[in-house]
Amino acid sequence: MKTSLPNATKAEKRRFKIMAEEIGCIACLMDNLGYNPPDIHHELSGGKRISHSHTIPLCPETHHKYGDISVHQGIRKFEEKYSTEEYLRELTNRAVADFESRTIGGVG
Numbered sequence: 001m002k003t004s005l006p007n008a009t010k011a012e013k014r015r016f017k018i019m020a021e022e023i024g025c026i027a028c029l030m031d032n033l034g035y036n037p038p039d040i041h042h043e044l045s046g047g048k049r050i051s052h053s054h055t056i057p058l059c060p061e062t063h064h065k066y067g068d069i070s071v072h073q074g075i076r077k078f079e080e081k082y083s084t085e086e087y088l089r090e091l092t093n094r095a096v097a098d099f100e101s102r103t104i105g106g107v108g
Contacts, residue, residue, distance in 0.1 A: 005042075005049050015096055016040050023095045025059035026088050027069075027081075039063045041071060042067040043085045056088045 008016065024035035036056030042049040058071060061084075065073035069081055082088060 005052060005070055008052045010073060015053075016055070018096050018099050019055070019057040021059055022099050023092065025062060026092055026095075027062040028059055031081055041085075043089070054085075054089060056085060056092050 019040060020038055023029070023038075025033075025038045028034065028036040028098045035057040038059050042052070042054050043054040043056070043058050044050065062070055063072065064070055064076070069078050071078045071085070079085075
C-alpha cells in the first residue's frame with residue numbers, strides 16, 4: 001500500500017521489530033494460539049494510514065482474508081471477536097513496554 005506517511009523513526013522501527021519478533025499476532029494470542037508471525041497492520045482513517053504508532057501485529061489470516069475473520073475484509077466481525085483496533089493497540093503497547101522493561105538498556 002502506498003502511504004503518505006514519513007519513513008518510520010528509529011523508535012517506530014524498534015516497536016515494529018518487537019511486535020514482529022517478540023509479540024506476534026495479537027489476535028492469535030487472544031485465541032490462546034501462542035506466537036504467530038505477524039504483519040504490521042496500520043489503522044486507517046478515511047482509507048489512509050493514521051501513523052506508524054497506530055499499528056497492531058496481525059498474522060496474515062487476521063490481517064487479510066485468509067481466515068474466517070479479517071480486519072480488512074470485515075472490521076465489524078473482527079471487532080466483535082477481538083474488540084477495537086484501539087484496544088488491541090493498547091494491549092500491544094503494554095506488551096512492547098513490558099518487553100522493553102525486561103531488556104537491559106533497551107537491548108534484548
